[in-house]
Amino acid sequence: MRRVTSNAKILLGVVLAAALAITVAGYAVGRGLGSPNVPSGDVAVVDDVPDGAITTDEFKKTLEQTAARQGIRKVPKPSDPQYPTLRDAAMSDALLSRWVRGEAADRGMTVSDTEVSNQLEQIKEQQFGSEKQFQRFLKQSAFTLQDARERVELQLLSTEIQQKVLPQAPAVSQSQIESFYEANKTQFTQLETRDVRQIVNKDLSNVKQARQELEKDDSPKSWKKVAARFSTDKATKSNGGLRQGVTQAQSEPELDQQIFSASPDQLVGPFKGQAGYYLIEVVNVNPETVTPLSDATSQIRQQLSQGIQQDIATAFQQDFLAKWTARSFCAPGYVMDRCANFTPADSCNGDDSGEQGDVDKTGCPAPVQSMAPVAPGSAGLFPGQPAQGPPQGPIQAPSNAAQPGVLGPPGAPQLPPGSAPPGTPPQGAPGAPPPGG
Numbered sequence: 001m002r003r004v005t006s007n008a009k010i011l012l013g014v015v016l017a018a019a020l021a022i023t024v025a026g027y028a029v030g031r032g033l034g035s036p037n038v039p040s041g042d043v044a045v046v047d048d049v050p051d052g053a054i055t056t057d058e059f060k061k062t063l064e065q066t067a068a069r070q071g072i073r074k075v076p077k078p079s080d081p082q083y084p085t086l087r088d089a090a091m092s093d094a095l096l097s098r099w100v101r102g103e104a105a106d107r108g109m110t111v112s113d114t115e116v117s118n119q120l121e122q123i124k125e126q127q128f129g130s131e132k133q134f135q136r137f138l139k140q141s142a143f144t145l146q147d148a149r150e151r152v153e154l155q156l157l158s159t160e161i162q163q164k165v166l167p168q169a170p171a172v173s174q175s176q177i178e179s180f181y182e183a184n185k186t187q188f189t190q191l192e193t194r195d196v197r198q199i200v201n202k203d204l205s206n207v208k209q210a211r212q213e214l215e216k217d218d219s220p221k222s223w224k225k226v227a228a229r230f231s232t233d234k235a236t237k238s239n240g241g242l243r244q245g246v247t248q249a250q251s252e253p254e255l256d257q258q259i260f261s262a263s264p265d266q267l268v269g270p271f272k273g274q275a276g277y278y279l280i281e282v283v284n285v286n287p288e289t290v291t292p293l294s295d296a297t298s299q300i301r302q303q304l305s306q307g308i309q310q311d312i313a314t315a316f317q318q319d320f321l322a323k324w325t326a327r328s329f330c331a332p333g334y335v336m337d338r339c340a341n342f343t344p345a346d347s348c349n350g351d352d353s354g355e356q357g358d359v360d361k362t363g364c365p366a367p368v369q370s371m372a373p374v375a376p377g378s379a380g381l382f383p384g385q386p387a388q389g390p391p392q393g394p395i396q397a398p399s400n401a402a403q404p405g406v407l408g409p410p411g412a413p414q415l416p417p418g419s420a421p422p423g424t425p426p427q428g429a430p431g432a433p434p435p436g437g
Contacts, residue, residue: 038331044095044339047327049102054094059334061142063090068142088336095338097154099324104157107164111156120152165316170308177300181293188291191248195284196259197223197241199231199269202276206230207269211279214267218281232276245286255280 038045043059046052066089067075076082104110128134138148181188199210210230214222220240227241236243248260254273262268262282269279321338330339337344 038329042331043334044091044328044330046095046098046102046324047329048106049098049327050105052098052102054098059090059094061147062094063087064142065147066090066093068140087334091330091334091336092338095324095328097150098328099320100154100158100161102324102327103161103320107161109157109160109164111153111160115156116149116152119156120149123152166309166312170305170312172301172304172308176304177297178293180300180304181296185290188296190289190291192260192288193245193247193286194259194282195242195244195286196246197227197281197283198233198236198243198255199227199241199279200233200273200276201230202232204270204277207277207279211267211270214279214281218265218267223281242283254278 039053042053042055044054046054063075063086066086067073070086072082072086075086078087124131124134128137137143138145199207201207201210207230210226213226213230216222223242224240227237227239231237231241233241246259248256250256251259252274254271255278258268258271258278258280259282262280264282264285267279267281270277272278325338326340328339329341330336335342
């Protein structure tokens with residue numbers, strides 16, 4: 001059972017999980033406008049997609065698979081508190097599968113039955129090891145062989161889209177590299193560190209006696225004997241009081257000040273600190289070093305290139321969700337935040353049409369558009385490093401959808417930080433995308 005669960009996290013990955021990225025302009029259609037009627041017997045329909053209708057039978061099957069993925073043996077009744085979460089996760093799964101096929105169709109992309117069969121055989125061999133283990137997994141996950149083939153097809157389609165739209169190695173100019181280096185100098189700076197020996201004890205007389213002993217002989221051998229006898233610091237008393245690689249602000253204030261103002265090889269103290277009385281001796285100073293631009297160029301180029309990919313993917317994620325959410329319509333009882341006819345819950349029931357900053361007659365403030373302003377002095381952002389402005393309005397929570405697994409729900413069109421370029425296997429499956437609209 002455990003082996004199958006592990007396989008479930010890596011087999012097939014998540015559709016579009018590695019990275020899809022391209023700006024799709026012009027699809028920010030108002031949600032709920034021109035909503036068609038969902039045909040009887042269907043739970044949803046996605047416009048402009050081959051076989052865009054999601055039937056009740058298909059939804060029930062997807063719901064069963066979603067429950068199995070979460071370790072729930074039997075789908076709960078609609079009256080059960082668990083049901084709405086499972087329902088929305090299943091709807092998200094079904095809709096996203098249509099969205100992937102629709103995106104592929106828009107781009108003229110297809111995969112053959114032979115490609116699907118070859119990929120499925122490779123998955124069986126690499127992830128399950130035997131046909132028996134694969135069949136066991138299908139049974140536990142409420143999947144048929146055809147379901148598995150469809151998931152493989154979805155992954156192949158998403159890989160094609162990824163390779164088509166995401167640049168493998170975006171160009172980064174030398175001037176961009178130099179600007180990044182200057183703006184992020186601390187990333188390439190190794191601060192000064194000091195190696196210091198210390199005696200600490202709440203009894204001042206003990207520290208004074210320790211100094212008298214060390215004034216006669218402050219060799220490492222002598223420090224080892226004196227620290228073991230007089231120091232109460234459990235972390236250092238057994239190793240001659242030695243602390244290596246100490247940086248500023250790493251110690252309590254008084255001790256920190258003494259360490260970084262002391263000359264090497266000089267006894268300092270006793271002086272009082274928070275833990276008692278200290279006697280110290282700086283035995284080594286490692287000066288601050290800065291990695292030169294020539295040595296940092298390769299690292300910066302890779303970081304900026306990945307940042308460009310991430311920015312492209314972020315833009316695509318937003319447009320992809322807007323595009324396909326606007327084309328997706330759900331029947332009553334199945335509406336969730338990936339349906340164009342979804343209406344977000346509004347805790348303020350009244351007229352919210354006042355000017356920004358006003359309070360309407362119900363006591364609710366007028367809506368404020370979320371923004372992320374650039375803080376003063378932080379202009380000139382680099383790829384993958386957006387400005388972190390304070391929230392400027394309400395933040396809508398994402399769907400409480402199930403986490404994807406093997407043959408699980410098609411994944412989000414997003415590029416996680418540090419993701420590899422096309423052709424590199426996904427490093428895990430991110431969660432479902434945030435609410436569209």
